[in-house]
Amino acid sequence: xxxxxxxxxxxxxxxxxxxxxxxxxxxxxxxxxxxxxxxxxxxxxxxxxxxxxxxxxxxxxxxxxxxxxxxxxxxxxxxxxxxxxxxxxxxxxxxxxxxxxxxxxxxxxxxxxxxxxxxxxxxxxxxxxxxxxxxxxxxxxxxxxxxxxxxxxxxxxxxxxxxxxxxxxxxxxxxxxxxxxxxxxxxxxxxxxxxxxxxxxxxxxxxxxxxxxxxxxxxxxxxxxxxxxxxxxxxxxxxxxxxxxxxxxxxxxxxxxxxxxxxxxxxxxxxxxxxxxxxxxxxxxxxxxxxxxxxxxxxxxxxxxxxxxxxxxxxxxxxxxxxxxxxxxxxxxxxxxxxxxxxxxxxxxxxxxxxxxxxxxxxxxxxxxxxxxxxxxxxxxxxxxxxxxxxxxxxxxxxxxxxxxxxxxxxxxxxxxxxxxxxxxxxxxxxxxxxxxxxxxxxxxxxxxxxxxxxxxxxxxxxxxxxxxxxxxxxxxxxxxxxxxxxxxxxxxxxxxxxxxxxxxxxxxxxxxxxxxxxxxxxxxxxxxxxxxxxxxxxxxxxxxxxxxxxxxxxxxxxxxxxxxxxxxxxxxxxxxxxxxxxxxxxxxxxxxxxxxxxxxxxxxxxxxxxxxxxxxxxxxxxxxxxxxxxxxxxxxxxxxx
Numbered sequence: 001x002x003x004x005x006x007x008x009x010x011x012x013x014x015x016x017x018x019x020x021x022x023x024x025x026x027x028x029x030x031x032x033x034x035x036x037x038x039x040x041x042x043x044x045x046x047x048x049x050x051x052x053x054x055x056x057x058x059x060x061x062x063x064x065x066x067x068x069x070x071x072x073x074x075x076x077x078x079x080x081x082x083x084x085x086x087x088x089x090x091x092x093x094x095x096x097x098x099x100x101x102x103x104x105x106x107x108x109x110x111x112x113x114x115x116x117x118x119x120x121x122x123x124x125x126x127x128x129x130x131x132x133x134x135x136x137x138x139x140x141x142x143x144x145x146x147x148x149x150x151x152x153x154x155x156x157x158x159x160x161x162x163x164x165x166x167x168x169x170x171x172x173x174x175x176x177x178x179x180x181x182x183x184x185x186x187x188x189x190x191x192x193x194x195x196x197x198x199x200x201x202x203x204x205x206x207x208x209x210x211x212x213x214x215x216x217x218x219x220x221x222x223x224x225x226x227x228x229x230x231x232x233x234x235x236x237x238x239x240x241x242x243x244x245x246x247x248x249x250x251x252x253x254x255x256x257x258x259x260x261x262x263x264x265x266x267x268x269x270x271x272x273x274x275x276x277x278x279x280x281x282x283x284x285x286x287x288x289x290x291x292x293x294x295x296x297x298x299x300x301x302x303x304x305x306x307x308x309x310x311x312x313x314x315x316x317x318x319x320x321x322x323x324x325x326x327x328x329x330x331x332x333x334x335x336x337x338x339x340x341x342x343x344x345x346x347x348x349x350x351x352x353x354x355x356x357x358x359x360x361x362x363x364x365x366x367x368x369x370x371x372x373x374x375x376x377x378x379x380x381x382x383x384x385x386x387x388x389x390x391x392x393x394x395x396x397x398x399x400x401x402x403x404x405x406x407x408x409x410x411x412x413x414x415x416x417x418x419x420x421x422x423x424x425x426x427x428x429x430x431x432x433x434x435x436x437x438x439x440x441x442x443x444x445x446x447x448x449x450x451x452x453x454x455x456x457x458x459x460x461x462x463x464x465x466x467x468x469x470x471x472x473x474x475x476x477x478x479x480x481x482x483x484x485x486x487x488x489x490x491x492x493x494x495x496x497x498x499x500x501x502x503x504x505x506x507x508x509x510x511x512x513x514x515x516x517x518x519x520x521x522x523x524x525x526x527x528x529x530x531x532x533x534x535x536x537x538x539x540x541x542x543x544x545x546x547x548x549x550x551x552x553x554x555x556x557x558x559x560x561x562x563x564x565x566x567x568x569x570x571x572x573x574x575x576x577x578x579x580x581x582x583x584x585x586x587x588x589x590x591x592x593x594x595x596x597x598x599x600x601x602x603x604x605x606x607x608x609x610x611x612x613x614x615x616x617x618x619x620x621x622x623x624x625x626x627x628x629x630x631x632x633x634x635x636x637x638x639x640x641x642x
Contacts, residue, residue: 012256016275023279026286027052044445054180055172055281055296056274058240059250060189061232063273066247067254067265068194068229071201073122075135077308077460080114080233083135086140086244088117091150098153110238111231112573117142118230124631129469140403141464144567145627148620151492171241172281172296179239186235190228193264194614197221198262235503237282238468243297244467245304246273252311276300299488301471309447341580345594349377352601362465371498376604376618378510379495379563380573382555382595385517388577388589389552389569393525393545394448397578400570401437401556405465407567409440410489410560415476426502426561433558440465441553490564493619495604498562506562513551513558514593520548521585566619568602568626569596 014191055487066079080086092113121142193202200221203211212218230314236243254268282301289292356373357366387400394404401407413436418424426430447461473491490497523544559566573596574588582588600618603625607618 005256012253012258016253016272018256019279020275021443021541023275023439024281027282028501031562042335044563047525050180051172051281052278054183054240055278056242057180057184057187057190058172058236059274059277060270061183061252061271061273062189062243062246062277064187064190064266065232065236066249066273066590067251068201068225068264069247070251070260071204071265072225072229074113074204074408076311077248077250078139078243078247080118080237081143081242081244081248082463083121084146085114085118085121085230085439086237086242087143087146087150089114089234090242090284091117091146091153091525091576092205093235094150094153095109106539107235108239109236114230114234114237114376115227117146122226127618135465136460141627142628144623145425146403147566148472148623148627150282152616153622162594169256171590172277174587182241183235186232191300192230193228194225194266194277197225198247198266201225202263219558241295241297243277244301245302245308246276249304249307252307252637264599276303298471299487301467305471308460308464316411341577341582341591342594347593349594349598349601350606352598354505356584356601356605367500369499372495373601374503374598375417375498375563375576378506379559379566380569380596380598380600381593382559382596383566383570384573384592385514385599386555386559386588387593387596389548390570390575392524393548393552397575398571400568401559402466402565404440404444404571405469406440406444406553406556407560407565410436410471410474410557411442411565412436412473413439414561415473415491415530422487430561432560433561437557437560438553440469441549492617493564493566493622494607494615494617495563496615502562506558509558511556513554516620518589520544521589523548528583531619538614564617564619566600568629569599569622572626572629574601597604 052351062080064300069078069080069083070076089110090113092109092111094109095113095173096109121135121139149167154517200211200216202291203214203216203239206214208218250272251265254265257268259268277296277300280303281296284294284296284299299481353373356376356555383401386406390399390401390404391397391407393399410433413432414429417428417432421428443465444461524540526537527544529537531541556570573592576595576599577588577591579590582591599622603622604618607616607621610616610621
C-alpha cells in the first residue's frame with residue numbers, strides 16, 4: 001500500500017485548492033500594483049508569464065516522470081532524484097558545457113547523462129534482486145559520486161565555485177523562450193503516449209509475473225515508460241537545474257486525491273507537480289525580495305524532504321515492522337590475518353606519509369605539509385571509527401556520518417553560527433560542529449524509533465536529512481558575508497586550512513577519544529550478538545550505547561570542524577576491514593582506524609597532485625572514488641539476509 005493512499009481525499013482536495021489559491025494570490029500581490037504602467041505590463045508579458053508557464057510545465061513533467069517510475073518498478077520511494085537521474089543530467093550538462101558552447105549540447109548532454117545514471121541504478125538494483133532497499137541505496141551512492149564529479153569539473157570554469165553551490169539548485173529564469181514550447185511539446189507527447197499504456201501500467205500493481213500472464217508485454221512497456229520518465233526529468237534538469245522531490249511527492253499526493261487508475265494518477269501527479277514547483281518559485285521570490293535570489297529548486301527540497309519523512313513514518317507502521325526483512329550484511333571474499341593486514345596497511349600509510357612530506361626533497365617545508373598530514377590521519381581515523389560505531393549500533397553496513405546526515409548537520413550548524421558570530425575562533429567552530437552532529441544523530445534516532453533501524457528506512461531518512469541540510473547550507477553561505485576561497489574549500493572538504501598548533505590539538509583530542517575506544521572491543525563484540533545476548537552476558541546496554549554514540553558524535557564533529565564535508569571514509573574503512581574477514585573488534589577497531597587514516601592520507605595526496613598546481617577539494621575526490629567503490633560493493637560484496 002502506498003503511504004499516501006490512506007490520506008483523506010477531501011483533505012487533499014482542500015489542500016490542493018488552498019495552496020493553489022494562496023500561490024495565485026501571492027503572485028498577484030507581488031506583480032500587480034494598484035496602477036499598471038507600460039513598464040509593468042511589459043515586464044509581466046515578457047518575464048512573469050513565461051516564468052510561470054515554465055514552472056507549471058516543468059513541475060508537471062517531473063510529476064509525470066515520478067509517477068511512471070513508481071508505477072513501473074513498484075517502489076513508492078523511487079523518483080528522478082533518488083535514482084540518480086537528476087545528478088546524471090546535471091553532470092551531462094556540465095560535460096557538454098566543457099566541450100562546446102552550442103546551445104543544443106546542454107539538453108542533449110543532460111538526456112544522455114540522465115539515461116546512463118538511471119540505467120546504471122536500475123541495472124545494479126536488478127542484479128541484486130530489484131528490492132527497494134538496493135534501488136534507493138544505489139541511487140543515493142550514484143548521486144554522491146556524480147555530484148562530486150560535476151563539482152570537480154565546475155571548479156575549472158569561470159565562476160565555478162558559485163556554480164557549485166548556486167547553479168543547479170533550480171533556476172526558472174528563462175532566457176530562451178523556444179525552450180518553453182519544446183518542453184511543453186515533449187510533456188504533451190509523453191502524456192499522450194502514456195494514455196495507451198494506462199491499462200497495462202495498472203496491471204503492473206499485480207506484479208510482473210501476473211501482468212505477463214494477463215497478456216502485458218512487460219519488458220517493452222517497462223523500457224518505454226522508464227525511458228520516457230528519464231528523458232522528461234533529464235530535459236527539465238538540463239534547462240532549469242536540479243528540481244528534487246517533486247517527482248517523489250506528487251504521485252503520493254495524487255494517490256491521496258483518490259486517483260486509482262494510471263490515467264487519473266497521471267493527471268493529478270502533473271497538477272500537483274505544477275503546483276508544487278510554481279508555489280516554490282513564488283515563495284522563494286517572496287522570501288528573497290528584490291535583492292536576494294533563492295533558487296526554486298532549493299524550496300522544493302525544503303518542502304519535499306519533510307513530506308518524505310512524513311510518508312516514511314506513516315509507511316513504517318506497515319512495511320518496516322519486521323527487523324530482518326530488509327537487513328543487509330557484508331560477505332568477506334578474503335580472509336586475511338589481522339597482523340598481515342596491519343603490516344600492509346601501515347606500509348601503505350608510510351609510503352603515503354613519505355610522499356606527502358617529500359622527505360627526499362632538499363629543504364622540504366615541513367611546516368606546511370606536516371599539519372595537513374596530521375589533519376588527514378586524524379580525520380580519516382575519526383570518521384572510520386564513527387562509521388564503525390554507527391554500523392554496529394544501527395545494524396546496517398551502509399550507515400556512516402555522511403549517509404545518516406551527521407556530517408551535513410555539523411556543516412550547517414557551523415555555517416549558520418558563522419552568520420551570526422563574526423570572526424569565529426577554531427574552538428567555537430569545533431563546538432558548533434559537535435553540537436550539530438549530535439543534533440543530527442538525535443533526529444536520526446528519533447525518526448527511526450520503533451523501526452528496528454531498517455536499512456531502507458535509515459537510508460531514506462538519511463537522504464531526507466542530508467537533502468535538507470545540504471540545501472540550506474549553500475543558501476545561508478551565499479547570503480553571508482564570508483565567501484572566501486578558504487571557506488568554500490572547507491565546505492567541499494579539505495586539509496588546506498591546517499595549521500601546526502591546531503593540528504597538534506587535533507591529535508590530542510583524537511587520542512583522547514580513540515584510546516578509550518580501543519578498550520571497548522568487548523562491548524562491541526557483545527553488541528553485535530544482539531541486545532538480548534548482550535544483556536544476558538552482563539553488558540549495561542544503555543551505558544555502553546551512550547558512550548559509543550558520544551564518541552561517534554565527537555569524532556564526527558571534530559572532523560567536520562577541521563576538514564569540512566568529507567564523505568565515504570566512514571563507510572569504506574569499516575567495510576575494508578570486514579571484507580578482509582575480520583569480525584573480532586579487538587582486531588577490527590585498530591585495522592579500521594589504520595584503513596581510515598590510510599585512505600584519507602592518499603586521498604588528500606591525490607587531491608594535491610592530480611591537477612597540480614591546481615588542487616581539488618579532498619571531499620569531492622573522495623565522493624567520486626567512494627561512489628565507484630560502492631557501485632562495485634553493491635554488485636559483489638553486499639547481500640540481503642533472507
